[in-house]
Amino acid sequence: xxxxxxxxxxxxxxxxxxxxxxxxxxxxxxxxxxxxxxxxxxxxxxxxxxxxxxxxxxxxxxxxxxxxxxxxxxxxxxxxxxxxxxxxxxxxxxxxxxxxxxxxxxxxxxxxxxxxxxxxxxxxxxxxxxxxxxxxxxxxxxxxxxxxxxxxxxxxxxxxxxxxxxxxxxxxxxxxxxxxxxxxxxxxxxxxxxxxxxxxxxxxxxxxxxxxxxxxxxxxxxxxxxxxxxxxxxxxxxxxxxxxxxxxxxxxxxxxxxxxxxxxxxxxxxxxxxxxxxxxxxxxxxxxxxxxxxxxxxxxxxxxxxxxxxxxxxxxxxxxxxxxxxxxxxxxxxxxxxxxxxxxxxxxxxxxxxxxxxxxxxxxxxxxxxxxxxxxxxxxxxxxxxxxxxxxxxxxxxxxxxxxxxxxxxxxxxxxxxxxxxxxxxxxxxxxxxxxxxxxxxxxxxxxxxxxxxxxxxxxxxxxxxxxxxxxxxxxxxxxxxxxxxxxxxxxxxxxxxxxxxxxxxxxxxxxxxxxxxxxxxxxxxxxxxxxxxxxxxxxxxxxxxxxxxxxxxxxxxxxxxxxxxxxxxxxxxxxxxxxxxxxxxxxxxxxxxxxxxxxxxxxxxxxxxxxxxxxxxxxxxxxxxxxxxxxxxxxxxxxxxxxxxxxxxxxxxxxxxxxxxxxxxxxxxxxxxxxxxxxxxxxxxxxxxxxxxxxxxxxxxxxxxxxxxxxxxxxxxxxxxxxxxxxxxxxxxxxxxxxxxxxxxxxxxxxxxxxxxxxxxxxxxxxxxxxxxxxxxxxxxxxxxxxxxxxxxxxxxxxxxxxxxxxxxxxxxxxxxx
Numbered sequence: 001x002x003x004x005x006x007x008x009x010x011x012x013x014x015x016x017x018x019x020x021x022x023x024x025x026x027x028x029x030x031x032x033x034x035x036x037x038x039x040x041x042x043x044x045x046x047x048x049x050x051x052x053x054x055x056x057x058x059x060x061x062x063x064x065x066x067x068x069x070x071x072x073x074x075x076x077x078x079x080x081x082x083x084x085x086x087x088x089x090x091x092x093x094x095x096x097x098x099x100x101x102x103x104x105x106x107x108x109x110x111x112x113x114x115x116x117x118x119x120x121x122x123x124x125x126x127x128x129x130x131x132x133x134x135x136x137x138x139x140x141x142x143x144x145x146x147x148x149x150x151x152x153x154x155x156x157x158x159x160x161x162x163x164x165x166x167x168x169x170x171x172x173x174x175x176x177x178x179x180x181x182x183x184x185x186x187x188x189x190x191x192x193x194x195x196x197x198x199x200x201x202x203x204x205x206x207x208x209x210x211x212x213x214x215x216x217x218x219x220x221x222x223x224x225x226x227x228x229x230x231x232x233x234x235x236x237x238x239x240x241x242x243x244x245x246x247x248x249x250x251x252x253x254x255x256x257x258x259x260x261x262x263x264x265x266x267x268x269x270x271x272x273x274x275x276x277x278x279x280x281x282x283x284x285x286x287x288x289x290x291x292x293x294x295x296x297x298x299x300x301x302x303x304x305x306x307x308x309x310x311x312x313x314x315x316x317x318x319x320x321x322x323x324x325x326x327x328x329x330x331x332x333x334x335x336x337x338x339x340x341x342x343x344x345x346x347x348x349x350x351x352x353x354x355x356x357x358x359x360x361x362x363x364x365x366x367x368x369x370x371x372x373x374x375x376x377x378x379x380x381x382x383x384x385x386x387x388x389x390x391x392x393x394x395x396x397x398x399x400x401x402x403x404x405x406x407x408x409x410x411x412x413x414x415x416x417x418x419x420x421x422x423x424x425x426x427x428x429x430x431x432x433x434x435x436x437x438x439x440x441x442x443x444x445x446x447x448x449x450x451x452x453x454x455x456x457x458x459x460x461x462x463x464x465x466x467x468x469x470x471x472x473x474x475x476x477x478x479x480x481x482x483x484x485x486x487x488x489x490x491x492x493x494x495x496x497x498x499x500x501x502x503x504x505x506x507x508x509x510x511x512x513x514x515x516x517x518x519x520x521x522x523x524x525x526x527x528x529x530x531x532x533x534x535x536x537x538x539x540x541x542x543x544x545x546x547x548x549x550x551x552x553x554x555x556x557x558x559x560x561x562x563x564x565x566x567x568x569x570x571x572x573x574x575x576x577x578x579x580x581x582x583x584x585x586x587x588x589x590x591x592x593x594x595x596x597x598x599x600x601x602x603x604x605x606x607x608x609x610x611x612x613x614x615x616x617x618x619x620x621x622x623x624x625x626x627x628x629x630x631x632x633x634x635x636x637x638x639x640x641x642x643x644x645x646x647x648x649x650x651x652x653x654x655x656x657x658x659x660x661x662x663x664x665x666x667x668x669x670x671x672x673x674x675x676x677x678x679x680x681x682x683x684x685x686x687x688x689x690x691x692x693x694x695x696x697x698x699x700x701x702x703x704x705x706x707x708x709x710x711x712x713x714x715x716x717x718x719x720x721x722x723x724x725x726x727x728x729x730x731x732x733x734x735x736x737x738x739x740x741x742x743x744x745x746x747x748x749x750x751x752x753x754x755x756x757x758x759x760x761x762x763x764x765x766x767x768x769x770x771x772x773x774x775x776x777x778x779x780x781x782x783x784x785x786x787x788x789x790x791x792x793x794x795x796x797x798x799x800x801x802x803x804x805x806x807x808x809x810x811x812x813x814x815x816x817x818x819x
Contacts, residue, residue: 001098001289004296006079011055011062018604022066025603026122029167030115031058032607038747039164044734045469046748047164050307052103052297057111059294060095064274065119069093072292083291089260092267093274096282096293101460102308103297105278106153107163109134109245112276113176114165116243117191121173129273130191131239133266137197137248154178154195186235194236237269244275280460299459300497308463309439309477312501314341314508316481327367328374331444335360335371337505338442338480339378342421345439345478348511351684353416354466356439360424363444365390371444372424381422389425413437414466438462442480467686470731472705474688478508512686515731517679518700524724525680525698526756528733529792531784533668535738535746541663542611547621551655557628560642591634594643595619601653606660607745619656627652665740670784672791677733679724685731694725702727708768708803709752716755719814724756728763735763739780742772749777751798757814760795768803 014021019028035054039047069075070093073085099105119128134154153159157176160166166174177189181197236242244263266272280299282290302308316337324330342358349356362368372388375381412418413435423438441462462477481502494500599616623643625631632639642648679698691701692710694717704710704727716725728735728751736748753764763785767774781798789796799817811817 001293001296002081002083003075003079003292003294006081007059007062007294010079011058014062014066015058020600020604022068023061024065024119024123024125026118027061027065027115028604029607030111030118031061032604033164033167034111036743037607037745040736040748044736045730047469049107050104051305052099052301052307053107053111055297056097056099056108056295057115060097060108060112060276061115063095063294064093070274075292075294085291091264092272094277094292095274096277096279096290098282098289098293098296098298099278099280100297100299100302100308100463101280102464103302104307105247106159109247109276109278110159110163110165112243112245113193114160114174116273117174117176118170121190126241127273129241129243131242131270132191132193132245133236133239133242134193134195134245135197135247136195154193155180192239236266239266239270241271241273242266243273246275246277246279248279298497299463300499302463303498306471306474307465307468309465309475310501311459311463311477311479311498312503312508313479313481314505315502316505326370327362327444328370331371331442332374334442334444334480335374338440338478341478341480341505341509342440343380344509344511348509348514349466349686351514351516352686353684355414355416355418355421355437357413357420357435357437358422358440358442359438359461360422360442360444362424362426365426367444368424368426375422375424384419386422386424387420389423435461436464436466436468438477439466440478440480470685472689473512473686475512475686476509480505510688512688513691513701513703514684515682515687515691515699515701515703516684517682517698521698522680524696525678526724526726526733526754526761527679528677528735528754528761529788530673530675530677530735531670531788531791532673533670534780534784534787535665535667535740541665542608542614542660544663545614545618545659547618547626550622550626550659552626553629554651554655555628555642555648557630557632557642560628560645560648591620591640594640595623595634598649598652602656602660605653605657605743606664608660608664615656619652622656623652661740665746670787670791672788677735679726679733682732696722696724697726698724699726699732703729703732706768708806709766712753712766712801712806715811716753716814719812721757721813721815722755723758726754728752728754737763737777737780737784739773739776741776747773749773751781755814760797762797762799762814762818765798765800766803766806767800770802774800 019031023031034049034057041047063069063075067075067078069078072083072090072094073087075081075093076083076085097105097108099108113132116128116132117130119125120130155178157174157178160174160176175189176191176193177187178193178195179185179187180195244266263272263275277290277292282293284290299308303310314337316333319333322330322332328335338358338360342356345356360368360371362371368388368390372386375386376383413420413423414437438461441459459477459479465473465475467473467475595616596612599612599619602615602619603611620634623632624634627648634640634643682699687701687703689703689705690707690710691703692713693700694702694713696717697713702713704713709727713725713727716722726732730750733754734750735754736750738746738748741747749765751763751765753766755762755764763781765777765781778798778800781800785796785798788794797818801817806817
């Protein structure tokens with residue numbers, strides 16, 4: 001993938017430079033908001049975009065906005081990448097995203113929409129758009145993208161409200177109308193997103209779906225479909241500069257020219273901003289990767305980053321060859337082994353309320369029915385507890401009679417009240433089947449290189465994590481080995497960067513520890529009243545910024561040496577210096593450029609884009625009146641040379657950013673909320689790291705993040721002046737304290753422990769090594785405890801325990817830590 005390789009170093013340098021080069025203030029604000037600031041859901045649970053999503057949107061922005069490429073030829077040329085380009089089809093900008101199943105393609109789509117929308121309205125740029133068309137290849141994918149009122153994705157713009165795509169100061173500016181495929185109405189808002197399913201317009205009258213090309217070249221579609229298609233084409237033709245987003249984009253190309261012609265029609269009538277193609281396997285019909293791939297995040301990376309389940313191949317030993325044409329008899333050993341694994345996992349996860357599902361993949365409809373019939377002999381799979389999905393004559397399509405229940409299952413199978421424990425399917429359900437609760441996959445069909453059974457098809461149905469928000473939790477997907485499976489799957493997965501683990505069936509599953517409240521330990525309950533407020537960020541404070549209030553006399557003008565930018569000429573062979581040359585520096589004779597550069601740096605680091613007119617005059621006044629021990633003239637060439645000294649530039653930016661942070665980070669009055677977080681109300685959750693048994697904790701195990709925490713837990717349990725304690729984290733007490741980080745961002749940190757003694761309750765932060773924000777965290781921790789004590793009439797204290805100090809001494813009581 002030449003484009004991916006060429007982009008890696010230049011995008012990394014662009015990121016390190018603070019996204020300055022070639023991007024608008026609007027784009028920089030979005031990138032900072034998405035990736036530099038802390039986020040949390042309405043229930044207080046933390047949220048962060050994944051690195052795969054960050055790299056994908058960064059690469060898109062760099063290609064389109066920084067490099068300003070509007071064709072594949074331009075992109076290859078500017079990146080000096082060698083790729084074949086067909087001029088006849090290279091008419092508009094196309095960018096492909098190779099992203100593994102479960103790595104969050106939908107989130108990148110939403111980012112792209114927000115990025116284009118705000119650049120269009122705030123920067124008034126014609127090369128960005130407010131018109132979007134999102135294409136799904138089938139109804140199951142469409143259902144996933146659309147969602148509904150209970151679980152909205154793009155339905156009524158729900159995804160943009162659920163996740164932090166839009167900076168809070170811009171939330172009222174985002175006006176996007178989402179129009180579904182069955183809606184024949186005009187947009188009522190400044191921006192429009194059309195969700196389309198092209199398959200709808202290429203179906204035969206008898207309901208069976210065949211090759212779309214044959215459909216178009218064969219019988220004409222029914223009149224009502226033809227009318228709907230005509231209306232849709234008319235509406236799309238009235239849009240301008242459209243961004244087309246293809247989900248599961250390999251389907252766009254595998255169906256020859258149907259989708260391509262539709263997109264080309266939009267280009268000819270409405271114009272295209274760009275085309276974004278998303279797929280885990282972006283290949284054409286010949287198996288070649290798309291040439292326009294700009295990001296590559298394979299399955300191996302997703303597993304390594306722990307954003308999908310970790311697949312294990314459970315090997316069976318001494319499997320007898322059963323001569324039978326009946327699938328349920330021929331594969332009885334594999335079926336029974338899968339059921340056994342499913343039962344083990346079901347029992348292990350029962351306290352969490354999650355409902356594991358087992359997935360069987362069969363050769364044909366007859367085999368599916370035979371396996372389903374056998375499953376009916378088990379109470380756990382009787383009746384509607386087993387869902388069977390047949391294929392149509394088109395081989396890779398769901399039969400019309402099963403489509404409704406397949407769509408329903410895709411929407412509801414992760415819900416606790418879902419009736420299905422097992423799914424039997426002829427297909428891999430390779431697109432749209434984005435469920436989380438599949439934990440065992442049993443392949444019961446022929447596997448061969450000729451059949452082109454890809455690992456994403458085999459594993460993809462069970463890769464998504466049941467608890468995606470738990471970053472450190474390792475979840476497992478067990479795949480029961482097929483006789484023809486070993487070499488093929490190993491080779492295929494190696495191409496995806498996956499080092500697959502083969503294990504004996506009895507050793508396949510490693511159950512997690514289920515952390516939960518233990519009966520009989522109610523006296524160790526801890527209640528923590530919750531405070532709101534404390535710190536907030538408001539740009540209104542910059543109105544109070546004055547140059548006269550800033551730190552004065554930082555440099556002595558006369559003693560500060562003016563610096564020329566010098567280039568040394570060195571012979572590469574002899575390494576001898578042959579001469580020096582003083583280079584022209586862009587700031588050296590232009591005070592306006594210098595002031596603008598400093599002002600933009602201040603705006604970027606203080607995170608207040610759009611206030612250049614306020615900051616630039618203050619920069620000029622500060623330099624001329626207060627930076628040195630005497631007033632200077634910024635128009636002077638000598639002064640400009642002194643101002644170009646790196647220490648001077650850094651000092652000016654630092655002084656202004658600190659002052660702005662002090663004005664824009666507002667210390668609010670804390671308020672006691674009408675709720676408490678109680679340890680006794682903690683819901684069971686899985687844990688795959690170290691856990692310690694402790695008598696004085698209400699939980700059956702204390703989850704810890706490192707050895708020092710484990711030592712501290714044992715100390716607390718043995719200290720006779722400790723009545724109770726609890727590990728504080730997002731799934732327990734979820735106490736978060738706001739503070740201002742060194743980079744100026746308002747952040748929240750989670751102290752490690754809450755310790756209850758007879759006289760007080762302590763918030764304890766353990767530290768193995770100090771970071772740059774320790775002082776700020778300590779200050780806010782102490783303030784939080786003081787405020788809580790005032791409002792509750794009880795005693796609260798904050799303690800930081802440093803590992804070196806703790807391990808040097810031998811403490812017997814908790815009180816000995818309080819100095």
